[in-house]
Amino acid sequence: MLQAQGMLWQVARVSEFGKNDKMSTVRTHLGHLLNSGDYALGYDLYGANSNDIELDRYKNLVLPDAILVKKCYEEKRQKTRGKPRPWKLKSMNMEVNNSSRKFDEEKITTEYEVFLKDLEEKS
Numbered sequence: 526m527l528q529a530q531g532m533l534w535q536v537a538r539v540s541e542f543g544k545n546d547k548m549s550t551v552r553t554h555l556g557h558l559l560n561s562g563d564y565a566l567g568y569d570l571y572g573a574n575s576n577d578i579e580l581d582r583y584k585n586l587v588l589p590d591a592i593l594v595k596k597c598y599e600e601k602r603q604k605t606r607g608k609p610r611p612w613k614l615k616s617m618n619m620e621v622n623n624s625s626r627k628f629d630e631e632k633i634t635t636e637y638e639v640f641l642k643d644l645e646e647k648s
Contacts, residue, residue, distance in 0.1 A: 533550055534551055534553055535548045535549070536550075536567075536591055537549070551591050553565075553593040555593050555595070559593075565593045565594075565596050565597055566593070567591050567592050567593040567594045567595075568591065575588070598646040614641070
């Protein structure tokens with residue numbers, strides 16, 4: 526099993542980009558995928574409220590300002606916006622039990638669309 530060595534990157538929030546010079550340095554496993562100017566999705570831990578009993582056990586633990594999770598291919602998504610997908614997923618028939626929960630067709634459609642966009646980014 527190969528492990529990618531963590532690389533240091535300077536990142537900034539999109540909402541603050543160009544407004545101030547606040548940059549955070551993070552170590553990430555995405556170093557082999559990222560280039561300067563790329564977008565990445567992640568978690569901002571700088572402003573997170575972490576009053577967890579489990580974290581109190583680790584007195585010398587220093588949390589990073591951010592954790593990068595995946596590269597965002599926004600430019601690829603912009604090129605294909607409005608065009609139909611060249612592929613179609615097959616799906617199995619589902620039986621939905623309407624008695625236990627409210628069946629929300631709109632929520633299922635939205636989640637499916639997010640899933641398809643995620644697939645497009647990775648292809």
